[in-house]
Amino acid sequence: MRQVNLRAVDLNLLTVLDALLEECSVTRAAVRLGMSQPAVSRALARLRSLFDDALLVDGPGGYLLSERAEQIVPVLRRALAGIGNMLDAPAFDPATATGRLRLSTPDLYAAVIGPPLLAHIGREAPGLNLDIVAPGPAIIGDLEEGTLEAVIGVIDDAPAGIQRRGLFDDGYVTLLRAGHPAADDALTLGRFLELDHIAISVTGVGSTPVDDVLAMTRHKRRVKVTVPNFLAAVEIAAQSDLVMTLPESLARMAAGVNRFVMRTPPADPGRFTLSMLWHARHQASPRHVWLRDAIVHAAAQVERKVPSGD
Known part of the structure; x- marks a missing residue:
């Protein structure tokens, strides 16, 4: 040859x-x-x-x-x-763009970031549609292959070729339904352990951050029911005497309809950072730059509702 x-x-x-x-x-x-x-x-x-x-x-x-x-x-x-x-790559004009955007995030943050993100897309890019999918075992591979534009979640480290940006810090609170027998009590560790709890396990594997904190002091709470998503837990807690500990960004959205009272958990896992991931090959793509800016804009609206914890 x-x-x-x-x-x-x-x-x-x-x-x-x-x-x-x-x-x-x-x-x-x-x-x-x-x-x-x-x-x-x-x-x-x-x-x-x-x-x-x-x-x-x-x-x-x-x-x-x-x-x-x-x-x-x-x-x-x-x-x-x-x-x-x-x-001669074509410029991206959100006002005339069509097609679908595909993000991956747990249902918790789909509920929190989804509304302001959809509002932003509706204003600037009405011809674009949004698919939000649950995180799978191969999200990094999906970013590499281009089947996902971005991933939103609690991810502290990104592998080579994956870009990461922190969106906002979140923390944990405990919710009790309005009228709960313990709603007016101080939520001490002893009282916390006396209550029946809902646990959220998205994967169904491993312990929760709250249970990890309790285990460090050799305590254990009674988990009456485990559910795979946050929104199911919110509805169960609203209609029972079970209590739940969850990220504050979602708790404030749920408590905003006056169904709950909010307390600081005595077994507090601490604050964490919600991040956005994308592949480096899309770093300068006008379409992806616009989408990332839209996500940052939506996250900023959520962040204003979540105290910094300082």
Whole structure:
């Protein structure tokens, strides 16, 4: 197989080759390219030398493509289209953009960030639709493959090739329904342990941050029920004497309808940072830059409702 030194090849010849193979005529190719016929004839001679093939052969009524030229056509078209896209990437206009955006985040933060994010998209990019999917075991691979634009979650470290930005800090609170027998009591550790609890386990595997804190002091709460998502837990807590400890951003949204009273948990896992991840290949993409700015804007609205904890 011949080794081709691309540095020695005049890549401008490829546009001439495309015109010649499309027109099957030196004259028509010259008109199309705005070149003289002798100049295109010389370019054809150089192309024949480069490919070691006639490319255009005499036929009835004009030139025909050689077998090698027929093989070249689809490859050449893809190559020129790719170069054109690379050099002249279309600008992203949110007002006229269409299609779908795909994010991954737990239901908790879909409920918290989803409303202001959708409002922002509705104002600036009404033709875009949003898919929010639950985190799966291969979210980093999905970012690498481009099946996800961004991931929102509690992720402290990002692997190589993945960009990370903190959105806001959150903490934990305990919710009791309005009218709960313990609603007016001080929520001491002893009282906390006397109550029946709802635990949220998205994966169904492992312990919760609250139980980890309790285990450090050899305490254990009674978990009456475990559910896979935060919104189910909120509804159960609103209609029972079970209590739940959850991130404050969602608690404030749930307590805002006066169904709950909010307390500081005596077994406090501490504050944590909600982050956004995306792949480095999308760092400068206008569409992705706009989406990340929209997510940051939505997170800022949530952050204003969550005290800093200072």
